[in-house]
Amino acid sequence: MNLLNRLFDRRTFLLLAAALANTAYLLHLRRPRLSLFAGVHRRLRGPLPPPQRATICAAAERLLPGALAAGVPAFLDHWLARRPFHSHLLPQLIGLADHLQSRALAQHLADFATITPEQQDHLLAQTQEAGGAHADALSHLLRLTLEAFLGDPSHGGNVGQVGWHFIGHRNCWWRPPSHEVPHG
Amino acid sequence: MADTCDVIVIGSGAGGAPVAAIAARAGLQVVVLEKGPDYRIEDYTHDEIAICRRDFWVPYPDCDPHTLRRHPEHRAQPTREAWTAQCVGGATVHMAGFFYRAHPIDTRLASTLGPIDNACPADWPITLDELLPYYDQMEALIGVSGDHGANPLEPRRQPYPLPPLHANPCAELLDAACQRLGLSAFPTPRAVLSRSYGQRPPCTYCGFCGDYGCENTSKSSTQCTLIPLALATGRCRLVTQAMATRILTDQTGRATGVDYLDANGTPQRISAPVVVVACGAVESARLLLLSANHHAPNGLGNTSGQLGHNLTFSTFAKVTAIFDRADLARRLPNASLTHPFLQRSLQCDYLNTASLDPRFPKGGTINFIMAHPNPINAAIRLTALQNFRLWGAALKERIHQYFHDEIWLEAEVFGDFLPNPGCYVDLDPQHTDAFGLPAARITLQHHPASIENSRRMADRAAQIFAAIHPSPKHIFTSAAGAVTTHLQHGTCRFGADPATSVLDHLCRCHDIPNLYVTDGAFLPTSTGVPTTATIIANALRVGHHIAHA
Numbered sequence: 001m002n003l004l005n006r007l008f009d010r011r012t013f014l015l016l017a018a019a020l021a022n023t024a025y026l027l028h029l030r031r032p033r034l035s036l037f038a039g040v041h042r043r044l045r046g047p048l049p050p051p052q053r054a055t056i057c058a059a060a061e062r063l064l065p066g067a068l069a070a071g072v073p074a075f076l077d078h079w080l081a082r083r084p085f086h087s088h089l090l091p092q093l094i095g096l097a098d099h100l101q102s103r104a105l106a107q108h109l110a111d112f113a114t115i116t117p118e119q120q121d122h123l124l125a126q127t128q129e130a131g132g133a134h135a136d137a138l139s140h141l142l143r144l145t146l147e148a149f150l151g152d153p154s155h156g157g158n159v160g161q162v163g164w165h166f167i168g169h170r171n172c173w174w175r176p177p178s179h180e181v182p183h184g
Numbered sequence: 185m186a187d188t189c190d191v192i193v194i195g196s197g198a199g200g201a202p203v204a205a206i207a208a209r210a211g212l213q214v215v216v217l218e219k220g221p222d223y224r225i226e227d228y229t230h231d232e233i234a235i236c237r238r239d240f241w242v243p244y245p246d247c248d249p250h251t252l253r254r255h256p257e258h259r260a261q262p263t264r265e266a267w268t269a270q271c272v273g274g275a276t277v278h279m280a281g282f283f284y285r286a287h288p289i290d291t292r293l294a295s296t297l298g299p300i301d302n303a304c305p306a307d308w309p310i311t312l313d314e315l316l317p318y319y320d321q322m323e324a325l326i327g328v329s330g331d332h333g334a335n336p337l338e339p340r341r342q343p344y345p346l347p348p349l350h351a352n353p354c355a356e357l358l359d360a361a362c363q364r365l366g367l368s369a370f371p372t373p374r375a376v377l378s379r380s381y382g383q384r385p386p387c388t389y390c391g392f393c394g395d396y397g398c399e400n401t402s403k404s405s406t407q408c409t410l411i412p413l414a415l416a417t418g419r420c421r422l423v424t425q426a427m428a429t430r431i432l433t434d435q436t437g438r439a440t441g442v443d444y445l446d447a448n449g450t451p452q453r454i455s456a457p458v459v460v461v462a463c464g465a466v467e468s469a470r471l472l473l474l475s476a477n478h479h480a481p482n483g484l485g486n487t488s489g490q491l492g493h494n495l496t497f498s499t500f501a502k503v504t505a506i507f508d509r510a511d512l513a514r515r516l517p518n519a520s521l522t523h524p525f526l527q528r529s530l531q532c533d534y535l536n537t538a539s540l541d542p543r544f545p546k547g548g549t550i551n552f553i554m555a556h557p558n559p560i561n562a563a564i565r566l567t568a569l570q571n572f573r574l575w576g577a578a579l580k581e582r583i584h585q586y587f588h589d590e591i592w593l594e595a596e597v598f599g600d601f602l603p604n605p606g607c608y609v610d611l612d613p614q615h616t617d618a619f620g621l622p623a624a625r626i627t628l629q630h631h632p633a634s635i636e637n638s639r640r641m642a643d644r645a646a647q648i649f650a651a652i653h654p655s656p657k658h659i660f661t662s663a664a665g666a667v668t669t670h671l672q673h674g675t676c677r678f679g680a681d682p683a684t685s686v687l688d689h690l691c692r693c694h695d696i697p698n699l700y701v702t703d704g705a706f707l708p709t710s711t712g713v714p715t716t717a718t719i720i721a722n723a724l725r726v727g728h729h730i731a732h733a
Contacts (some may be wrong), residue, residue, distance in 0.1 A: 031324040044414055063575045084244045121576065128573060150559040152231040166580075166586035169559055170522075172390040 046077030047090055052097035058113040059100060060136075062120045066162065067145050075148035077155035091139055096137035098126065175182045186639030187454040189213040189421070191730060194428045194471070197274020199462030199703030200717040201406035202322070205413040206727030208420040215454055216414070217426040219463075220270030221671050222407075223277070227275050228397030232560050236395045241269040241278055248617045249627045250466065252537040253269040253538055260612055260625045266466045266497075274405025274464070275670060276716065280394035281375035281403055282529075282551055283328050285312045285319050285721075288312045289535050293546065293600075293709045296403075299546055303631055306496060306708040309396035309680045309689035313337055318721040320729075325413070326668055326720070327381040337531050349378045349387060352554055353519035354512065354593060356369035358528050361651035369528040372551060375404035375717070384408065391524030391557045406720075426452070427619060430457055431475040431484055431699065439484075439699040443646055447618060453565060458698050458730055462723070465705040466494065469609045469675035470624040472701075485686050485693035485701075491676060492609045495626070496710040497632050498671040499548070499599035501642035501664040503557070504651035505656035507591045515654050522589055528552040530648070534712050540640055544633035548599035548712030550645050555592035562586060569662070593656075595645035600637045601667065601710040602631035628667065635665035648725035651681050670716055673707035 048056060056076065080090045097112075104112035105124050106107040112120065128135050148157030150167065156166060190212040193200045200216060206645050208214045218358040225608055234240055237652035239247075242264050250267060251260035289296060291308040316339060322328070329471035334342035350370035362369045376393065377386045387402040401408045425447035432441045432453075441455035451644035461468045461691050469492040473483040483491050533540060533547030540547050555562065563583050569575045574582060585591075606629025642664040679685025691706045693699040702723040704715055711718065 050700050063579070065577055065580055085413055087246070089612055124575075141565060142572055142575055146563045146567075147233055147237065147560050149235040152229070155233050156232065164559070167583060169587075172388060 045078040046073070047086060048076065048093065050098070050101055051101070052094050054111065054113040055097035055101050056093055057142065058120060059096075059124060060141060060148075062117060063138075063142050064145045064149055067164075068150060069159065070149045070162050071146040071153075071157040071159040072145055075151075075155055076144060078156040079144070089137075089144075092137040093141060094132065096127070096134050096141065099134045100124070103127075187215075188441075188457045189215045189250065189454065191215075191458045191460060192217065192454055192456040193460045194442065195219075195274060195462035195464070195468075195703065196272045196274050196411055196422065197268070197406055197462065197464070197703070199464075199701075199723050200460065201273070201276075201410035201414065202723035203460050203462070203700075203702055203719050203727040203730060204420055204714065205325070205410040205732050206724060208414040208417040210731030211580055212389075212419065212731060213413060214479040215421040215456070216251050216411070216422045217428050217442065217454075218272050218421060218424050219427050220272065220424065220425065222422065222424045223397060225399055228399040230390070230392050230396065232558050236396070236558060237560065241271065242267040242269065243618075246666075247356075248503050249615055249623050251612045251615050251623050253625070253627055254629065256606070256627055257612060258613070260627075262487075262623075263626075266624075266626055266672055267462075268464050268672075269671055271407075271505040272411060273405040273421065275406040277397045277407050279375070279394050279403075279716060281716075282714050283323075283330070283373045283375045283717040284529070284549060284706065285520075286312060286315075286711040286713060286715070286718045287337060288339060289532075290600075290709055290711040291376060291545070297546070300602065300631075302606075303540075303544070303604050303633070305603055306494075306677060306679055306684070308708060309678055309685075312466070315725065317716070318724045320718065320722055322717065322721045326375060326409040327377050327384065328373055328375050328404065328717075329378040331371040332372035333532065333720060335529070336368075338532060339613060344373065346378045346381060348372075349374055349376060349525055349527055350523065351387065352521065352523035353516045353592065354507075354521070354554075355526055355552075355653050357512075357515070357530050357711055358526065358552055358593070358648070360616065360653070361648050362530065365652050366647060367530060367532050367547055367648070369530050369552070372527050372529040372697070374527075375400045391554075393407050394556060395558070410720075426438035428463070428471055429619065429621060431461070431471065432674040433475075433477060433484065433696065435479075436699065438694055439480055439696050453618075458700070459638060460702055460726075460730070462643070462703040464703050465672040465675045465707075466624050466626065468701050468703055468705045469495075470611065470622075472676070473611050474621060480695070483696045484716040485676065485699060487695050488683055490684065490686050493605075494603040494708065495607045495609050495628075495672070495673040495678050496601040496603050496707070497667045497669050498710055498714065499597075499601050499630075499638040500666045501595075501599075501638045502666075503595040503597065503642050503649065503659065503661045505593045505646075505652070506658045507652075507654070508669065509589050509591050511654040513592055524554055524557060525592060526552045526554045530644075531636075531712070533644060541633040541636040544600075544602060544631070544637065546600045546712065547637050547641050548597065548696075549714075550648075551596045551598065552640060552645075553594050553596060555594050559587070569660075577665075590657075593649065593652075594647070595642075596643045597638060597645060597664075598668075598671075598712065598714055599634060599641055600712050601604065602634045603708070603710075604629060604631045609675055626669075628669075630665070630667060636720075638665045664686065671704070671710070671717055673704040673710050673715060676701045676705035677708040679708065681693040690729050692724070700726055704725045
């Protein structure tokens with residue numbers, strides 16, 4: 001027990017865990033995904049590489065429940081393929097995805113996309129609290145998610161106008177008295 | 185064969201279109217060069233992403249930047265600030281259309297208030313009385329709605345051509361609150377049709393005015409008013425996607441024409457005995473600086489050294505009052521709380537020696553509005569107000585609450601922005617646009633008195649909201665002492681003295697008598713109102729001069 005304690009003190013354990021996590025992360029780039037969103041990735045190849053896409057989509061769902069059903073993945077594919085998002089935002093989101101994934105592997109030995117919602121929320125909150133580039137990227141992802149949820153469906157999101165139904169959105173908010181509306 | 189005409193107008197917005205219309209109607213051959221496209225009515229959708237959140241109006245900074253810095257020793261960073269719109273009609277296409285007039289004090293600020301430390305306001309070389317007939321003409325030509333006499337401070341001799349727009353019933357509550365405080369709000373004048381006007385139908389009250397083009401042509405942009413008027417003469421040619429790159433001059437120093445790049449990027453040249461620059465105060469200064477030659481090495485019209493200096497914007501503050509929708513419904517039974525316009529303004533602090541900063545007791549206008557119906561912007565605002573720490577189910581619930589259970593009234597506070605030596609535009613030595621030309625570099629310093637006045641007016645707005653019955657759940661100020669760079673002025677200020685101004689009283693370059701600047705650049709003070717109405721009125725005045733010179 002003493003030997004084990006010496007060999008696996010807390011620092012050593014954490015280093016080994018981190019190494020294992022990184023190895024697992026590199027390996028999972030090469031193997032078929034078994035996560036909840038794997039089918040989506042195979043069908044839609046967007047500018048986000050599949051592993052990062054899984055992480056980002058899972059994060060978006062936590063940032064706004066219903067985001068996936070509202071079409072956030074297609075929306076991200078649409079805009080992240082275009083300038084200036086492709087050059088500016090895509091690298092930030094990939095960095096965020098890698099950060100969340102490495103934290104998930106380190107803390108839970110599992111993909112970010114497959115850990116529990118509570119665990120995902122905890123990691124997102126940690127990322128936000130830490131500030132810096134990943135927190136900024138998270139804010140950008142939240143903006144994009146809201147765009148997808150509440151924007152015009154022609155951009156790939158707001159599937160079935162689910163976001164507009166949720167808020168009771170109207171294209172025109174009021175009408176003047178009928179005698180002032182021109183006929184014909 | 186050389187392309188020639190009588191008048192070249194660069195820009196088709198508030199400063200350019202009036203000149204084109206008046207000159208063409210007077211029989212002159214006019215060519216309008218517009219950098220952007222001529223959008224069709226079908227392009228003006230309510231697609232918030234495409235219209236408000238991408239590059240529909242304004243290019244991305246990586247393509248066509250302005251650059252901005254807060255101190256002359258800082259390196260400027262690319263930004264979208266101080267762009268308006270690049271399209272036929274310019275910013276008048278996506279304006280909300282708040283069409284206030286300037287006041288006499290705006291023309292005599294320097295002599296009325298005396299010297300102010302670290303500020304350089306100047307009196308106008310004309311009186312407001314000289315501008316009044318052109319305000320009237322502007323309102324008649326484009327269609328402006330308002331209530332004559334409701335604002336006793338407004339300099340006006342005849343009624344608005346159209347009655348005021350309908351207002352949300354909450355306006356009654358706001359009026360009552362103002363009365364309790366001894367104040368008097370008035371219906372906001374709008375460049376939006378309350379009745380049919382000519383061939384254009386009245387407003388449908390869709391609520392998508394600000395940031396959007398009007399698919400109903402009820403908003404009185406120059407695209408659907410003055411430009412068609414000019415084109416109808418048969419003497420005006422509109423060249424879109426034409427980027428003016430240089431104003432040409434001859435050996436005598438007179439302007440002779442303009443070099444521009446056409447839609448294909450091919451260099452073109454057009455000649456005329458009169459050149460009018462109206463690209464917006466920032467871009468007009470940039471074009472004159474880009475046109476430097478061996479006769480004018482520091483830029484055209486810059487003998488005074490004032491070109492690009494005295495840049496002003498408008499101070500801006502936003503105050504929000506959140507009301508419980510059920511409370512309002514009980515107070516206003518059978519009322520349509522979804523009506524998009526609150527339609528009330530207040531100018532009690534236009535010049536207020538008792539309550540505003542004693543160094544500079546000049547305030548401006550409080551414009552009360554219903555919160556914009558843009559859903560994405562509203563949702564992002566809800567989380568941004570909590571530093572993006574509101575997300576997940578809590579955010580979704582908050583969004584639902586905002587749209588179903590609350591009514592947000594807001595006050596946009598426009599105040600005088602003191603010209604000061606730390607606010608100017610020049611050419612950026614590091615950043616270029618898509619054509620390889622130096623970008624406009626904005627150095628933006630804000631005078632402390634302007635900031636203080638903005639805050640005090642924001643406090644006034646909050647006080648009024650607090651006096652409304654039923655009481656709001658929450659009142660907050662999300663910007664005070666801020667700046668809106670959509671409203672820009674001063675870079676070619678007009679004045680009587682060629683040593684201290686770029687333009688004369690007719691907005692003609694002191695140095696180059698056939699070169700005019702007619703956007704907001706002529707204004708030596710930013711006034712206490714959004715300046716679009718004043719820019720159009722002044723451009724009509726200059727247009728008449730050009731037409732009859």
